[in-house]
Amino acid sequence: MAICGPKLSLCGLIISVWGVIQLVFMGIFYYFHSVALAEDLPEFEQPDTKNVDEYLKAFYADIDKGYTQNAYNCWIAALLYLVTMFVSAHQFWANNRSSLSV
Numbered sequence: 001m002a003i004c005g006p007k008l009s010l011c012g013l014i015i016s017v018w019g020v021i022q023l024v025f026m027g028i029f030y031y032f033h034s035v036a037l038a039e040d041l042p043e044f045e046q047p048d049t050k051n052v053d054e055y056l057k058a059f060y061a062d063i064d065k066g067y068t069q070n071a072y073n074c075w076i077a078a079l080l081y082l083v084t085m086f087v088s089a090h091q092f093w094a095n096n097r098s099s100l101s102v
Helices: 006-031 035-040 052-101
Strands: none
Touching: 006 035, 006 052, 035 052
């Protein structure tokens, strides 16, 4: 059963493939703490400590947590794009199948 047309399903398929590739690589780069992506990390609260060692430990822990969370978010979004890719591929297949039988 075709829900969308052949052009829309092909467009969805192409965009989904690109989205999966891009988000998987971004997740990998976040996981390995790429400095180029540091400005996309969430902002953290300043700890209420005067000790420099405690402040740095809390800062680095927050940075690690932010990188890891962004990596997981990218991989979850890539999985959602993967689902969209399968739906678009099915629609493309259904449209091509129905055009051959008519």
